[in-house]
Amino acid sequence: MGLKNEHKYRSWVEVDLDNFIGNLKEIKRLIGPDVDFMQAVKADAYGHGAIEISNIALKNGARMLGVANADEGVQLRVSGIEAPIVILGPSTESEIEEIIKYNLTPSVSDLTFARKLQKAVKKAGGTIPVHIEVDTGMGRGGTMHSEAIQLICDVLALSGLTVEGIFTHLATSEMAGPYNDRQWQLFSDLLKEIETRNIRIPIRHMDNSGGILNYPQFHLDMVRPGIMSYGIYPSPATEEKANLAPVMSFKTTIVLIKDFPAGYGIGYNSTFVTKRETRIATIPVGYGDGYGFILANRGEALIHGKRAPVVGRISMDLCTIDVTHIPGCEVGDEVVLLGKQGNEYICANEIAAKAQTISYEVLCALGKRAPRIFLQKGKTDAVEPRLRRIFIPGEEKSLARIDNIIRHCFQARTRNEELGDAIYYEMFETLFGKEDRQLELRSCFRYDIKIAQLADAAGNKPRSGSYFQVNAHIEYKKTIKNNVFMIGCALNNQQLSALLEDPHCEYRWLLGGGEELVMERDFQVERIRIDDEDIPITSTRITNRGYEVWCGNDKLKKKINSEVKIAIEIVTKKAKNNNIFPIYLVYPTRGVDITFNYEKAALKNVRVESFFAGRHPSPSVIRNRGKSIEINVSDKEWIFPTSGVIFIWDI
Numbered sequence: 254m255g256l257k258n259e260h261k262y263r264s265w266v267e268v269d270l271d272n273f274i275g276n277l278k279e280i281k282r283l284i285g286p287d288v289d290f291m292q293a294v295k296a297d298a299y300g301h302g303a304i305e306i307s308n309i310a311l312k313n314g315a316r317m318l319g320v321a322n323a324d325e326g327v328q329l330r331v332s333g334i335e336a337p338i339v340i341l342g343p344s345t346e347s348e349i350e351e352i353i354k355y356n357l358t359p360s361v362s363d364l365t366f367a368r369k370l371q372k373a374v375k376k377a378g379g380t381i382p383v384h385i386e387v388d389t390g391m392g393r394g395g396t397m398h399s400e401a402i403q404l405i406c407d408v409l410a411l412s413g414l415t416v417e418g419i420f421t422h423l424a425t426s427e428m429a430g431p432y433n434d435r436q437w438q439l440f441s442d443l444l445k446e447i448e449t450r451n452i453r454i455p456i457r458h459m460d461n462s463g464g465i466l467n468y469p470q471f472h473l474d475m476v477r478p479g480i481m482s483y484g485i486y487p488s489p490a491t492e493e494k495a496n497l498a499p500v501m502s503f504k505t506t507i508v509l510i511k512d513f514p515a516g517y518g519i520g521y522n523s524t525f526v527t528k529r530e531t532r533i534a535t536i537p538v539g540y541g542d543g544y545g546f547i548l549a550n551r552g553e554a555l556i557h558g559k560r561a562p563v564v565g566r567i568s569m570d571l572c573t574i575d576v577t578h579i580p581g582c583e584v585g586d587e588v589v590l591l592g593k594q595g596n597e598y599i600c601a602n603e604i605a606a607k608a609q610t611i612s613y614e615v616l617c618a619l620g621k622r623a624p625r626i627f628l629q630k631g632k633t634d635a636v637e638p639r640l641r642r643i644f645i646p647g648e649e650k651s652l653a654r655i656d657n658i659i660r661h662c663f664q665a666r667t668r669n670e671e672l673g674d675a676i677y678y679e680m681f682e683t684l685f686g687k688e689d690r691q692l693e694l695r696s697c698f699r700y701d702i703k704i705a706q707l708a709d710a711a712g713n714k715p716r717s718g719s720y721f722q723v724n725a726h727i728e729y730k731k732t733i734k735n736n737v738f739m740i741g742c743a744l745n746n747q748q749l750s751a752l753l754e755d756p757h758c759e760y761r762w763l764l765g766g767g768e769e770l771v772m773e774r775d776f777q778v779e780r781i782r783i784d785d786e787d788i789p790i791t792s793t794r795i796t797n798r799g800y801e802v803w804c805g806n807d808k809l810k811k812k813i814n815s816e817v818k819i820a821i822e823i824v825t826k827k828a829k830n831n832n833i834f835p836i837y838l839v840y841p842t843r844g845v846d847i848t849f850n851y852e853k854a855a856l857k858n859v860r861v862e863s864f865f866a867g868r869h870p871s872p873s874v875i876r877n878r879g880k881s882i883e884i885n886v887s888d889k890e891w892i893f894p895t896s897g898v899i900f901i902w903d904i
Contacts, residue, residue, distance in 0.1 A: 263537040264505035266620040267592070268301050270309055270629040272498035276482050277313045279495050283465055288472045290314070291339065291458065293479035294329070295321035300616045301483060301501055302625040304332045310482075311336050317358075319477055323348035326357040339384055339418070341477075343394045349373045353381060358417065360386040362395050367408050374413035383408065384418035384456070387443060389436040391424045398439045402446060409452070418456035419447075423471075426463030427487035433464075437471055463487040466494045485601055485612050499600065502592025503620045507556075507584050509535040510576070519573055520565025525550055532577045533564070536588050541569040543618030544590065545608040552607060554588050557581065558595020591619060656681075696843040697818075697888055699728040700836060702900075705853035707826065719769075720826040721854055727760060728820045729842070733783075733812055737791070737805035740821065742776040744799060751798035753839065759804075760821055770826060772800035780822040783809065832904050837897040844888030845872065849900045852880040856902040866893040 292310035294303045307318050317337040320326045326338040339358045346369050352359050361367045361383045374381050388395035396404045421440045425432050457473040462481035464471050484499035486492045512532050519525045540546045552563035554574050561574045576582045601612040626633050664673030703724040738759040743749040752761040781788040781804050792803045851859055861882050875883040884898050
């Protein structure tokens with residue numbers, strides 16, 4: 254028999270986000286409104302899926318995220334998470350580059366590492382926060398409590414490092430006892446000495462899950478919930494102290510059912526031999542999926558709401574279950590290895606006891622090849638892939654890999670390889686040019702145009718009455734890459750295209766219409782400001798691509814790679830026999846406000862045509878009859894290249 258069509262996966266892990274959110278609410282109730290919490294998401298959030306869990310935790314009040322190493326932090330960063338990420342264990346020298354690049358917060362346990370980190374931070378520029386880890390009895394990471402003051406003072410003296418936090422870790426928090434009290438005494442004495450020396454460290458943290466439940470007096474500024482946030486009590490003694498709900502279930506399906514006579518060996522080495530006629534179901538789960546080898550002839554599964562024993566050896570990819578006592582079993586039936594089915598429930602602690610381990614290991618290992626299906630309010634909108642670890646290769650390989658993925662996505666979406674490639678190459682040329690230039694993103698784009706009759710001063714125009722005067726104020730925000738840049742004026746589309754290819758060309762203008770127009774005379778850059786400071790014009794020149802106005806100064810070097818507000822004011826002319834005024838957006842832009850003021854030009858029947866590529870292609874239009882037209886797209890919305898507006902009027 255084949256698998257039922259409704260089963261999309263051979264096996265899967267269900268993560269109940271409603272239960273997770275409920276556990277976070279319980280944690281916040283226990284710690285009170287004045288204490289923050291850092292969500293522990295190391296080891297792929299204890300097997301639950303770090304990216305989705307992190308996003309939900311942050312939406313529900315988590316101040317920080319805790320990981321085990323830089324690689325885990327990088328995976329969260331590339332997924333789009335911007336919140337503080339603390340590496341809770343000692344880092345290696347080889348991780349320093351990624352710590353700086355991806356803005357991770359390392360914990361410091363020794364001065365040697367701190368000095369190497371400081372040297373790299375100084376080279377990169379800027380500062381980085383660190384947390385000092387103190388060993389008060391864990392005997393693992395951290396500086397010895399007796400040496401902590403000296404380390405703190407030494408780190409404070411290192412420029413570029415900011416001591417943001419200090420913490421220790423409880424060794425036996427799941428059970429109340431004198432060892433925890435001793436750790437608390439050592440840590441609290443250290444905190445008092447720090448205060449006596451007028452050293453301010455903003456974030457002090459000590460409590461893990463067991464500490465939250467057993468030692469509310471240890472909460473300090475922040476706590477670090479881990480296992481309890483996933484619905485598992487640290488010990489039976491803590492079960493009465495909080496109302497938690499399990500978050501993870503591990504499920505699979507029957508792939509084969511066979512009947513065996515008495516005396517038949519099941520699995521490798523026949524560790525189980527049937528004593529009677531027996532019905533055996535095979536499921537596609539083995540020790541390769543984290544279902545421990547030791548569970549052979551010990552584990553249980555739920556089928557049709559009843560318990561069924563795992564019999565025979567656990568193989569790498571398969572194991573077998575005795576379903577003789579469960580009538581009506583069929584291939585494709587759901588099998589629960591962790592979680593609830595009907596009135597029966599198999600918990601992580603039960604599996605851990607049979608496997609002679611702890612619930613932490615069960616959660617981290619179980620279903621490691623299976624996709625995570627996230628349930629919230631009865632929906633399963635989010636699914637993480639089977640191979641959940643994100644591979645991040647080097648920059649060049651990464652770009653090539655990403656490009657290839659995007660190209661194949663277009664092919665799949667259009668169901669046509671040739672059409673998919675055409676869209677892919679068109680998109681990349683639009684965004685990046687014919688060569689691989691860095692993508693420019695702009696925001697808060699403001700364009701004010703005032704068109705008016707040209708003044709009649711003698712010699713001010715080549716032919717009286719043939720031209721309008723145009724005053725344009727262009728303003729936007731972007732990250733600048735150079736301290737010297739150019740504003741270009743083109744006479745034709747060929748010159749305009751050449752200006753577009755130059756990464757130093759900040760803005761370009763097409764001087765359309767009028768054979769008697771002279772670029773260097775009739776196109777004037779009146780003022781350029783960056784962050785409200787005037788930027789000097791250093792030179793002007795005529796080239797084969799038009800008229801170039803070069804600007805900049807050494808002060809701008811400090812602003813390179815940071816976002817600035819650019820404002821440009823231009824005065825030029827426009828032929829009256831050309832009755833259109835186009836404005837094109839050639840870069841991805843968030844937020845657009847364009848005003849066309851024609852009151853002093855006496856234009857007739859002015860109208861606007863807009864063509865915006867983005868999520869909301871129809872901007873708002875405000876008409877002030879006989880005076881102006883304003884086009885607006887919210888600063889929250891992205892507009893993609895090849896968008897724009899054209900103002901048209903009657904001659």
